[in-house]
Structure formats: structure tokens, C-alpha cells
Amino acid sequence: MQFKNQYPPQKVSLSLKNVSKIYLQRNSKTITVLDNINIQILEGEIVTILGKSGCGKSTLLNLIAGFENSYGGEILLNGKPVKDISTERIMMFQESALFPWLTAYQNVEIALKMAKVPKHQREQIVKHYLSIVGLFDYSNSYIYQLSGGMKQRVSLARALSLNPKILLMDEPFAGLDITIKKSLYKELLDMHKKTRKTILFVTHNINEAVLIGDRVIVMSPRLYGIKKEYLIDVPNEQRKDNLSIKNIINEITADLYDNA
């Protein structure tokens, strides 16, 4: 069996050590959302985080992105502690956070504009990423004119335009049609082949997690953390009907739904 990663193991990109998150309620009671999370993500990997609603997977992503800043333990990106929001860790949301007053082109461009990138350089970058997601011909469309799948593709282009060190995806395909999802998986994987971006992908969809991820981390709300990790070393193109993949999916399904 071929290993998916053709390169020897890269260095660690994102490292979580004993990460925990506790919310303090008004009545002085505490709610533990995450406890003792330990994850190492290598450069160029796609890691999917799988869990039911409420298992803390979005919280985890928010901590990594810097939208929440108080947590126990350590989060390191390339060895440096994660302190706040940064363009090194860019998040793609489930609801399209594209700006309705701008065209697709301008939406991808805006991040570069705010970063004061000079105009002709911006042009090159925007065209490049819009082409990668196959939407260059829709550059001048306004957001309302795009379908759900197209909006997420533009969001992806926008996220990539700043060349983040890690791409965080928070259930980005959750609201979409199954056929569109499938074409988006393929696009994501093609993009990943070209760019070798480190991707952390959160989802509640077991098929999605196993089809996309090099590694699948299954979370459990009861444990406030990681239940099990699966290494998927079947190349993406062969996963659809692969027997070992089907076994993994069945195993995870049993795990997730039997133990509530």
C-alpha cells in the first residue's frame, strides 16, 4: 500500500500540550469544555477533527485561531506560543463571511489591501488563488449571485491569499448539498496537492473526516477531549471504495454513537 505522504515526516507545525478550556458561569459553577488535549500536527498534513455537536471541536479551533485567549496548557505554532489573532492562522467559517458589498475578486483582494500589499502584486495573488478554486471567471460577480458552494470556494481563495501557516476550517461544507460537497472535497484535496498547506478541518460528518484527512482525531464530549486517533494512509483517489476505509468508518460510527 502506498503511503499518502510521499515526503518524509516534516517538522511539527502546530503543537497542543495539555490544553484545557473552562468556562466560568455566573453562579460560580465551571463548565469544562476541553481537558488535557495533546495534538501534534505536521507541516503539510490534513488533520480532521471529528465529533458530535458540543464536543468542543469549535472551541478548540477558536483557541488555535486566537478568537479566545484564556486557556490552560500550551498552543505553539512553529514553536512560538499562540497569543492572539494572526494572519498565520486563518479560519474559514461555516457561514460564508464574505462581504456582500464587494465582488468575488474584491473579497479575495481585501485582505491584501488591508495588509498594504501594492496593487500589481495584489492582482497577481488574487488571480492566482481565484484560478486555483476555479472561479476566476466570476471575479466580477457580487456575493449574492454566487451559490453556496461557490461562496465557500471564494472564502477558501481569500483564506489562502494571505499564505497562512495553517488553515483552520470550521465545518465549512456543513450546509451544502452532497454533490457539491463531493466536488469541494476534490477541490480541497487538489488545492492541497498544489500548495501543501497544513490544514486542520473540523466536522461532524464521519465520511467527510475520513475522506479528507490524513489523520482523523475523534473527540468525545464525555472525555472533554480526544477519544482516538486514526491514521489514514490510503491515497485520496483510492479511498472511495477501499475496504479498510469502510472499516474505519464503521468503527468510528460505532464508537461515536454507542457511547453517546
Next chain:
Amino acid sequence: METHIKSSKKKVSLSKKIVNKIINRDTLSLVIFISVFLVVWQLVYMSEILPKLSLPSPLAVGQTIIELLFDFTLVKGTAFTLWRLFLGFLLSLTLGLITGLLMIKFQQFGKTMSSFAVGLQSFPSIAWIPFAILLIGFNDFGILFVVVMSSVFSVMLSTYTGLRNVPPIYIRAARNMGAKGFSLFRYVLIPAATPTLIMGMRQAWSFAWHALIGAEMLITTLVGLGYILSVGREFSNMSQIIATMIVIFTIGLIFDRVVFIKIEEKIRDRWGLNQQKIEQ
């Protein structure tokens, strides 16, 4: 790859477009409406239900309009009135925007001020006049004061709610992309709040216009459309009064339809807010 795209425009040949613009259902019905109105007016005049001195014929009014145009009374009056309107509106915009921003910055102030603003927004503009006369004076500044007080709260409130209602996800995404402080404000907050801001400006303009004519009638300063109205009343010159009323009506209509509605529609189109079609 799915390429479904919603289009809002159909392709029509250029010549057809021009003809459609001039001879369309709306213009036709407008012409018919005005003609019928003039005919009814003429009939009422001829039937003498109201004494001929009280209600002049459409022709007489038409004549007066032309007279007043040519001796520049109307032109001068319109010019002064519009000048006051622009000045007052600009002042309202500036004060309203600044206060609105302060209301956002200082939350408690915002909460308290918005309650007052809502009440003062619908305060009758005429009721400001005695106050203005005694506080400011029986002059242009008094008129401006009334205009500003009648319209500033609309701008203030639309700034406050417009900025407060920016979806948090836009702000999150923008901050993630590196926007901070002023660039966040300029590239995200203001554009996101623009539809609400424009609606507020349109309302402010309308309130300002209403307040202005009333103020000009009661704070007589020898110039302005409101002044011409009050003179018309003093000399029992109904033709002059109706002629001026028609001018006031037309100006109000032109600004609202030509300027504000166009801007608002353009923004709504871009945002895709005009896509809803209610099926019958």
C-alpha cells in the same frame, strides 16, 4: 463543477430600451394622472364651489409660475432655501455621525442617548421654532437651528444602529485577516453599515426639508420659499401660494427620487437585497 448563477438582468436591444424608457406604462399613467387632475381642478374652478378668489384656475396658476420665474422671485427663493437645506443637512450629518460614533464608543452613553434620540426624532419640527427664536435669534441661524434639530437624530440613530448591527462574523473574519482599529472601521464597519446609514440620511433629508419650509414661514427673513408662501398669505395671493407649493413639491420629489432612491437602490442591488419576489 456547478456553475449555477442568479442573473437579474435580461438582454434587450438598445433601440427597444430607449423606446421603453420614454413610452412606458409608468410615464403614461403619470401623464394621464396629471391631466385628469388639471381637468378636475378646472371644472371645480368653473363650477364656483369655492369662490374664484379663493381657488384660481390652473391657467392662472400656470401664468403666475411663469411670472415668478421670470422676475427671479422663485429662482432666488429656491436658491436660498436650497442653500439653507444643504448647510443644515451637512451640519446634521456631521453632528449626527460624530455623536453616533461616540454612542458606539461609550456604551452607557449610547444606551441613554438612544432613548432620548428616539423621542426627539419625532418631535414636531415647528415646536422648535419659538425656542430657536429666543435662543438663537429671528434670523438665518434660527432657521438652521430648527433644521438641524429636526434631522440630526435620524443620522445619529442610523449611525448607532447601523454600526451596532454589523454581523460579528464579518468583524471576526476581518480581524483574522489582520484588520485593526482604523482599517477595520474603514474597510469593514462603514461599508457594512452603509445601507442603514443611507436610509438614515434619506430620512434626515426629508425631515430637514419639512422643518425648513415651516421655519422659513415663521422666521421671516425676506428670502426663501417659505417666505414667499407667507407673503402670498399676507396679500391673499392664492396663485402665488399654489405656485410656490408646486415648486416645493417638485423639489422634494426630485431630490428624493433622483438622488436618494437611486443611491439606495444601487446599494440594495449590489448586496442582493432586491432578489425577493413575493409570489401572488
